[in-house]
Amino acid sequence: MAPPxxxxxxxxxxxxxxxxxxxxxxxxxxxxxxEIVGVQWAMAQATLADxxxxxxxxxxTIMMAYLAAAQLLPQLFLGVVGGVLADVVDRKxxxxxxxxxxxxxxxxLCVLAFQGVIxxxxxILLGCLDGIAMAFNIPAWQVLTPRxxxxxxxxxxxxxxxxxFNLARALGPAIGGVxxxxxxxxxxxxxxxxxxxxxxxxxxxxxxxxxxPREPGKNPWALVREAWHYxxxxxxxxxxxxxxxxxxxLATPLLxxxxxxxxxxxxxxxxxxxxxxxxxxxxxxxxxxxxxxxxLIKRIPVWYPRHHFIPMSITGCGLMLCWYSASTNLIxxxxxVFLTGIFWMWAFxxxxxxxxxxxxxxxxxxxxxxxxxxxxxxxxxGAFLAGAIGDHAATYTIAGRxxxxxxxxxxxxxxxxxxxxVGLAMLNWRVPEVDGLKxxxxxxxxxxxxxxxxxxxxxxRG
Numbered sequence: 001m002a003p004p005x006x007x008x009x010x011x012x013x014x015x016x017x018x019x020x021x022x023x024x025x026x027x028x029x030x031x032x033x034x035e036i037v038g039v040q041w042a043m044a045q046a047t048l049a050d051x052x053x054x055x056x057x058x059x060x061t062i063m064m065a066y067l068a069a070a071q072l073l074p075q076l077f078l079g080v081v082g083g084v085l086a087d088v089v090d091r092k093x094x095x096x097x098x099x100x101x102x103x104x105x106x107x108x109l110c111v112l113a114f115q116g117v118i119x120x121x122x123x124i125l126l127g128c129l130d131g132i133a134m135a136f137n138i139p140a141w142q143v144l145t146p147r148x149x150x151x152x153x154x155x156x157x158x159x160x161x162x163x164x165f166n167l168a169r170a171l172g173p174a175i176g177g178v179x180x181x182x183x184x185x186x187x188x189x190x191x192x193x194x195x196x197x198x199x200x201x202x203x204x205x206x207x208x209x210x211x212x213p214r215e216p217g218k219n220p221w222a223l224v225r226e227a228w229h230y231x232x233x234x235x236x237x238x239x240x241x242x243x244x245x246x247x248x249x250l251a252t253p254l255l256x257x258x259x260x261x262x263x264x265x266x267x268x269x270x271x272x273x274x275x276x277x278x279x280x281x282x283x284x285x286x287x288x289x290x291x292x293x294x295x296l297i298k299r300i301p302v303w304y305p306r307h308h309f310i311p312m313s314i315t316g317c318g319l320m321l322c323w324y325s326a327s328t329n330l331i332x333x334x335x336x337v338f339l340t341g342i343f344w345m346w347a348f349x350x351x352x353x354x355x356x357x358x359x360x361x362x363x364x365x366x367x368x369x370x371x372x373x374x375x376x377x378x379x380x381x382g383a384f385l386a387g388a389i390g391d392h393a394a395t396y397t398i399a400g401r402x403x404x405x406x407x408x409x410x411x412x413x414x415x416x417x418x419x420x421x422v423g424l425a426m427l428n429w430r431v432p433e434v435d436g437l438k439x440x441x442x443x444x445x446x447x448x449x450x451x452x453x454x455x456x457x458x459x460x461r462g
Contacts, residue, residue: 011153011156012149012153012156012157012160013160015148015149015153017148017205017206017207018145018148018149018157020202020205020206021144021148021199021202021203021206022160022161022164023198023202024198024199024201024202024203025161025164025199025202026164026168027195027198027199028195028196028198028199029164029168029172030168030171030172030175030195031106031172031191031192031193031194031195031196032168032172032192032195033168033172033173033176033283033287034172034173034175034176034179034188034191034192035106035109035188035189035192036173036255036283037172037173037176037177037180037185037188037279037280037283038109038113038176038180038185038186038188038189039067039109039123039127039185040064040067040255040256040258040259041180041185041259041276041279042113042118042123042185043060043063043064043067043120043123043259044060044064044259044260044263045263045272046119046120047059047060047063047064047120048060048260048263048264048404052120059387059390059391059394059404059407060260060404061256061257061260061386061387061388061390061391061394061404061407061408061411062384062387062388062391063120064256064257064260064383064387065256065380065383065384065386065387065388066124067120067123067124067127067256068252068256068379068380068383068384069380069383069384070124070125070127070128070131071127071128071130071131071134072131072376072377072379072380073128073131073376073377073380074128074131074132074134074135075131075134075135075138075372075373075375075376075377076373076376076377077135078132078135078136079135079138079139079369079370079372079373079376079377080224080227080366080369080370080373081135081136081369082135082136082137082138082139082140082369082372083139083224083227083366083367083368083369083370083372083373084223084224084366084369085136085139085140086136086139086140086142086143086366086369087143087223087362087363087364087366088223090208090210091140091143091144091147091210092144092203092206092207092208094136094137094140095137095140095141095144095203096200096203096204097136098133098134098136098137098140099137099196099199099200099203100196100200101129101132101133102130102133102134102137102196103193103196103197103200105126105129105130105133106189106190106192106193106196107189107193108126109126109185109186109189109192110186110189110190110193112126113184113185113186113189114186118185135372138368138369138372139366139368139369139372142356142364142368142372143364143368144206145157145158145161145356146356146364147207148206154353154356154357158349158352158353158356168287171284171287172283172287173279173280173281173282173283173284173287174280174281174283174284174287175280176188176280176283177276177277177278177279177280177281177283177284178277178280179191180276180280181272181273181274181276181277182273223366224366226363226366227363227366227367227369227370228370230359230363230367231367231370234358234433235431235433236354236358236431236433236434236436237355237358237359237367239431239433239434240310240351240354240355240358240371240434241355241370241371241374241375242374243310243311243314243351243426244348244351244352244355244371244375245371245374245375245377245378246378246419246422247314247317247347247348247351247419247422248375248376248378248379248382249375249378249379249381249382249385249415250318250382250415250416250418250419250422251317251318251321251344251347251382251416251419252379252382252383253382253383253385253386253387253411253412253415254321254324254337254340254412254416255283256383256386256387257386257390257408257409257411257412258279258282258283259279260404260405260408261333261405261408261409261412262275262278262279262282263275263405264403264404264405264408265328265405265406265408265409266278266328266329266330266333267330268405278330281334282330282333282334282337285334285337285338285341286337286338286340286341286344287341288338288341289337289338289339289340289341289342289344289345290341290342290344290345291341291345292338292341292342293341293342293343293344293345293346293349294345294349296342297345297346297349303456303459303460304456304459305432305434305435305443305456305459306350306354306434306435307430307431307432307433307434307435307437308427308430308453308454308456308459309346309350310347310350310351310354310426310434311423311424311426311427311430311453312423312427312453312454313343313346313347313350313423314343314347314419314422314423314426315420315423315424315426315427316342316343316346316423317340317343317344317347317419317423318416318417318418318419318420318421318422318423319420320336320337320339320340320343321336321340321412321416321419322413322416322417322420323336323339324336324337324340324412324416325409325410325412325413325416326409326413328409354434354435355367355368355371356368358434358436382415385411385414385415386408386411386412386414386415387411388411389407389410389411389414389415390404390407390408390409390410390411390412391407391411392407393406393407393410393411394406394407424450426453427450427453427454428448428449428450428453429446429448430445430446430453431446432444432445432446443458443459445458445459
């Protein structure tokens with residue numbers, strides 16, 4: 001049975017090419033989170049302005065959903081195509097192309113913001129272009145890591161990738177919030193564009209990453225059918241992809257609603273630069289929680305298996321999101337979002353590491369692409385669900401409050417409660433195959449029971 005963590009996580013940095021890519025990816029993630037701060041803040045600022053509100057245009061919560069759809073729906077239509085490419089072309093060359101395309105989008109954002117002509121519709125258009133590049137970038141990136149480290153170090157490498165991503169999420173938004181208050185979003189877009197140079201340079205010096213050998217005569221659609229057939233006949237990978245997708249759909253609306261809550265609930269009427277710094281601080285608190293989660297994961301007992309750990313993390317994240325959505329002051333919001341980051345890190349890290357270990361290399365890119373397609377396609381659904389509920393709730397007066405802030409709280413709270421219910425169901429009905437167990441193996445336990453699922457008593461040692 002594989003534990004959800006490795007006791008020698010940082011030892012994987014001894015692999016030179018992985019270390020170079022890891023450092024470059026950290027710099028790029030910092031830039032990416034700064035850009036997210038700029039884009040979402042610009043969208044919130046524009047759609048909460050009197051000119052927009054009084055112009056009979058869509059509400060702020062729905063516009064955030066449109067932005068999410070533009071950024072993420074390309075995955076739904078192109079994600080599998082990207083996965084096929086990752087399995088049939090040189091992954092290194094594919095990464096260089098996609099990183100260059102994303103840098104071009106960041107440059108365009110910078111120029112438009114600097115000239116003061118950026119608006120919600122331009123943000124949506126450029127978000128769509130970046131999403132198209134991401135549809136091809138993510139599969140190529142995911143199949144690169146297993147080629148830079150030996151299999152026995154793969155879990156540690158994935159954990160470390162999660163750590164750098166969330167460390168960047170802790171630092172990037174915090175720094176971005178400060179820079180936003182002094183120079184505006186154009187500088188954040190410029191720094192993101194520059195960050196891609198480091199990734200491109202690191203990828204250039206990695207070994208060639210040719211596609212694995214495949215049977216001659218198979219066309220791309222046959223490769224896709226093979227991946228779907230694999231998933232439909234392997235319970236554990238399918239379960240993991242569904243878990244990641246549902247979690248993505250119901251948890252990520254947090255990131256869309258946060259700038260609205262800062263402006264309308266936590267610091268209404270405050271000066272703009274204070275609101276910007278508060279927004280960056282909240283994103284930084286969430287990232288700090290995720291970093292703490294990456295460090296605390298080593299404290300999880302080695303006998304506590306992934307098929308218990310993943311639903312426990314999803315349930316915990318849902319509960320913390322419910323607390324966050326009910327918070328009306330900045331301090332409580334910061335505490336709850338920090339704790340959210342811990343469970344967020346655990347859920348994603350354990351799910352993705354289990355999936356990569358279960359799927360063989362020759363088909364990994366396609367299977368992961370199917371997972372990305374479903375999960376990224378589900379994210380806009382969550383944003384639209386939270387946005388539609390919030391847009392409707394904003395028209396009511398509850399406890400003397402009304403407007404977009406109240407709507408964002410109710411919309412986010414509704415999807416967060418649904419996430420708790422999903423997590424509890426997964427704890428009750430578990431899939432031991434996630435840990436490579438088969439019926440008849442020691443520890444194979446599918447008996448229903450929430451307490452049994454939480455405590456993993458059938459696996460306890462000592």
